[in-house]
Amino acid sequence: MLITGIKSRPVYDELTPMASGLRHVAAAQGSGGEPLLRLLGEMDPAQLAATTVLYSIESFTGRNHLADLKKHQVRDLFVFPTNAEAVRGLDTVLATAQMGTRLYLSGSEGFIGTSMQVATSYGMNRDEVLREHAGSFVRRVWCAHCGHYSENVTRRVFQCPGCERNLVVRDHYSGRLAAFQGVKADGEVPGELPEDEELDT
Numbered sequence: 001m002l003i004t005g006i007k008s009r010p011v012y013d014e015l016t017p018m019a020s021g022l023r024h025v026a027a028a029q030g031s032g033g034e035p036l037l038r039l040l041g042e043m044d045p046a047q048l049a050a051t052t053v054l055y056s057i058e059s060f061t062g063r064n065h066l067a068d069l070k071k072h073q074v075r076d077l078f079v080f081p082t083n084a085e086a087v088r089g090l091d092t093v094l095a096t097a098q099m100g101t102r103l104y105l106s107g108s109e110g111f112i113g114t115s116m117q118v119a120t121s122y123g124m125n126r127d128e129v130l131r132e133h134a135g136s137f138v139r140r141v142w143c144a145h146c147g148h149y150s151e152n153v154t155r156r157v158f159q160c161p162g163c164e165r166n167l168v169v170r171d172h173y174s175g176r177l178a179a180f181q182g183v184k185a186d187g188e189v190p191g192e193l194p195e196d197e198e199l200d201t
Helices: 030-042 045-049 083-095 109-121
Strands: 023-029 051-056 076-080 101-107 129-133 139-143 149-153 157-159 166-174 179-184
Touching: 023 030, 023 083, 030 051, 030 101, 045 051, 051 083, 076 083, 083 101, 083 109, 101 109, 109 129, 109 139, 139 166, 149 179
Parallel strands: 023 051, 023 101, 051 076, 101 129, 139 179
Antiparallel strands: 139 149, 157 166, 166 179
């Protein structure tokens, strides 16, 4: 489990097969393929035959586990070039999910967060979902001024691509937004920016 200095950051699980599941859906991104491979290796043949895997090859760390994922005899394997497309694919799969579906998520914090938003929209509760973080803790940031989401933010101060304001990244993680909040960096004194630093990733 993850323990960090940011109290609002989610506490993650370790992916293990949920025996209560009648159908299994696993969505992973980049380095999240490693926990996913471990999960599939622990599943029995009946569970594998009832498992749909969605995998995004987009990765901040450059890790790609697609070749190894193809070795497992799962029901379906869908591959996506981007994390956003994988999340849309998850939306499509969960739209037809029935009672007894269990969800497994692994990868970056942003990928897990946006995937959880989809799961929550279909009424899935925490007993039906396991989440394992893999890779670095680059941040997904929501701009409080224009609503733009920025992926893979590594600096305390950065320019929002949506409104071009200089933002300072706060250390509070919002589960509802699945992101950290960015606010105008020189809101108190125009033109005066706080000290920039690399974020704890």
